[in-house]
Amino acid sequence: MSGKCLSGETLVFTERGIGRLRDLAPPDAPLNAFAPIDVCVQTREGLQRATQFYSGGEQPTIRLTTRLGFTLEGTPDHKVWTRREDGTEGWTRLGDLRQGDWVALARGFECWGNQTELPTFDPPSLRFPPLREGNRVRVKVAALREWDCGSPCLQGEPKGGGQKTFIHPREQECKVPTHLTPDLAYWLGLLIGDGTITYRNAIVFSTKDPFLAEQFCELSERLFGYTPTHKANGKDYSISSTYLRRWLHEIGLDYATAATKRTPRCILCAPRECVVAYLQGLFDTDGYVARKYGNVFLTTASRQLALETQMLLLNLGIVASLRTKTLQKGSYYDLGIHGEDAIKFHQTVGFRLAQKQQRASLASEVRHPNKVGIPHLAPLLKVIHQRIVSSRTKRKSLKSCKAVESLFYTYIPNGRNPSYATLGHLIRYCHENQIDCHELDALVLQGYLYDPIIRLEPSRAVVYDLNIEPDHNYIAQGFISHNSTYIRQNALIVLMAHIGSFVPAERAEIGLVDRIFTRVGARDELATGQSTFMVEMTETANILNNATPRSLVILDEIGRGTSTYDGLAIAWAVAEYLHAIGCKTLFATHYHYLNELANRLEGVANYRVAVKEQGDRIVWLHKVLPGGTDRSYGVHVARMAGVPPEVVQRAEQILREFERRGVQNATQPPASDAPTVRTKKLQLTLFEAEAHPVLEALRALDITTLSPVEALLKLDELKRKLEE
Known part of the structure; x- marks a missing residue:
């Protein structure tokens, strides 16, 4: 885990109501590892299911405070949604925030619990020891005076007699509600x-x-x-x-x-x-x-x-x-x-x-203090203003709408932040005059509260995080919080370091490189007659012919565009060649047999992406661990992508059969007794059309019995038939 965590005291909004982040931890949650949970959490897109809970232990944190007094404490790598000076919005690490930056908070999501039943209550009473008949009881007078309800009482005489229990009046049971009202x-x-x-x-x-x-x-x-x-x-x-x-x-x-x-x-x-x-x-x-x-x-x-x-x-x-x-x-x-x-x-x-x-x-309907305006709108308002000025179909002139005109001639020059109510005037004007303002529509629809940071303080706290799929964000104390592909991320970090930029890491040791080569993704170039596999091989050839010991090479799934053994052979040979060059290489592959290279070649190491299996589901843990793996999760991904269940089940059957046979016989067809997948024949293939009469005549011709003259005559006859 990359350490994008929040303090355990952080309040989050769930289907069960509002609670502290640490209270979502499952029993015996391991330290620095994920544990499965099942709870819906409020995100930007509404309630989404959290499947994993991460306990990060005590770590250095940053506590931010906004002008309106909203606070959030998390690790430097934790990201929140911010609005930037150029008018764009995006994720920013807590460690990269500065005083004066504007953060976004969600509001009005109406995420409440539904628990009204109150816990049953049967406490152990603080009672005097049982007394037998005839025993004397000494009670201090001061204590009796303290009991506003009167003197001690005898209660609970057993069936056999002989003992009575003295109960303090305050200990007597009273009526308590069973449900919250x-x-x-x-x-x-x-x-x-x-x-x-x-x-x-x-x-x-x-x-x-x-x-x-x-x-x-x-x-x-x-x-x-x-x-x-x-x-x-x-x-x-x-x-x-x-x-x-x-x-x-x-x-x-x-x-x-x-x-x-x-x-x-x-x-x-x-x-x-x-x-x-x-x-x-x-x-x-x-x-x-x-x-x-x-x-x-x-x-x-x-x-x-x-x-x-x-x-x-x-x-x-x-x-x-x-x-x-x-x-x-x-x-x-x-x-x-x-x-x-x-x-x-x-x-x-x-x-x-x-x-x-x-x-x-x-309460004033007019005086709305400018505390919750939208910052950095000048770039967008200038674009909208240009659309209004250049429009020849508008029904009303800009000067006739003072509330709208003031946005361009008062708010922008004076650096004021317009409120959503003020923007509403502009949006209505644009809609009435058929002027495009889709950017403002989207801004008002999300309705975020933007608040500037006034204080950032270093601290320490026990931190936690959630894994929420598919959008990986949740509302934490009002803040919109985030929870990159690995090999692409490394290439980008190296590039950022070489241009003198900061990199997203607490500490990084990055060597000098002369070039960055990448072979990632799958595409074809039909206009030039190149298939997906041809494009892949062309790019691979360029890397192998130009890489030096100082280069960084990123390769993703080399050899996947051809047969299994051809692809495996090419991937193996490419890996050996790059090892001979001595360049820095990240090679992602599903050919598990390449794990053997770590045992044969010095300087080669295997790493794997950590996953957790939950029945027939898998959860990506976003951790890269040392060591290879001997299996893939293609069938799981197919199920997650919505492939029909019967196709997934059939794939699992065939996969188990291939695994039972072993590598040598894996390419043989599955056993005939295995259930087959029904398909419908929707279209004839190109080669199922009726054969031409000339072809039929050629197939029936016995050329071994023909003389040269007969052969010429027969050829002339077939040529005439073809022309007909």
Whole structure:
């Protein structure tokens, strides 16, 4: 594995909800190796299946932070999607990023879990030792006063009599829900926001707001059968129950301080409606709405809680900026939702608290701060502008549309980044006037959030990665993350090194070469009368005639365009000839018999591409390992490519028969008792047409009985028939 990994704390979006990357690890996942998993992960193209999990151990990492407070930590080789100064987009290594570069984040993909069933709970009770009848019990008076529920009780008398078990009142079982509901999710949001959850035998909710106090008490009684005790200070509402507190821990509510609070696991795996209810409870307590413009804010002492809330909102399509405030008492974290995102929050999530609901009308429909514009659009906008100017069929002039005109005469000169809403005006104008703007259509369709990097910090972390086919990308904490053919990659690296460029490696030792020769791919040149095999041999001849000991030669599947043994013989001879020249060579082949060259020729070594077999499937592990191999996976690839099952099964039967016979008899036809593949004869071959009468006469002619004169007469007769 090339080390393209992310920190285990990275949040990813899956079919099961939002979770940490390390939590996807299968049991006993090996270090520095892949292990099979089966989970669908959110990618740029939607949910795609992750088939392998990679554990990379502790490695040096780079932690990037964007202007809006989005963060990602990964190894230097890990790639993210970026937007470049020339207006193009593509993958960039974390190690190549610089402050000010723009990274892309996905949003609004609505990838939620569907888990509502809560774990069953039967904890071991903290009970007094069993007592026999007549035994005395000593209980401290202070302890009795501590039990708000009354004195100890006797419970569970066995059938045979003789023993009774004393149970602490707080240990008595209470009613707990079996499924997560929006009401329970809202109650958890209240508790995470303004609750004290550090106690082992109680929970305390603190508020002076009558509505929130009423909601907490009403839901507590409905969900658990408890009426919270209102403390003398007028703001605290407590429930004393070790059983209930243990159950809350079981569903993901840790014994946490204000600085270590996290979103409960059951919420991260919950359906959308439960997540929205949880956010309502959280923002009803810790959130507020600004009187000006109706922007929404949330303040918390927990960085992890702020990050998880930011991801939940991003999943809904709401962008929240994250800022850190450092005070004497410690650090606090502010989530800010502005402009059109604030409007979307009020519409999608909103508040249950009346005074906060009223401020939703303050959210501006016009003032959208230019925080999430699209950078480096000037090159594309200049192209669109030229199309508009040169169009003779447009119905409206550019000057008649001020919103569109300002893009070209205000945004571009002043270096401003237009928003998607502003681009929408230009796209509508182009569509109405039949002007091509397909580049803008594609840009708006993907809808990425572009955010500049403000900080890059070196760090270390235990890292992991996923193998996701076929697109090899996934959404990690909002960032679009990537997970080259090997021999082509080497040729490109050598070329980059010789022009003075950086190369994608932590360390590389590259010798000088005078030429780079490649024979890769398969093509024909019918216009010049050259078959695929002829083109291959012509290019191979050029390499063999011009390579020097200083050359780099890349060869891929030499000899595949002819019969098996002809191809093997040519590949073997070419390899020996290149060894005699002494040039640096990478020779990819499926002729396993060439493994023997490593035993015969000094300086020849065998390497193989690592794969993992899972039943009748294979997974490419993207690792090159020392040593040869004695098998190919052509039938597996045929199955993956969609070749009909009956063809694949027949190929497997024939392959097993060839393997049983061995090399010497492999070219003989398969046994007649093997099932055959049915085919339909769709067209006659060129040689199945009716024979010409002249040919039939020639075949019937006995030339040994003809005299010279008879032969001349017969030839004249056949010639006349041919002319007829």
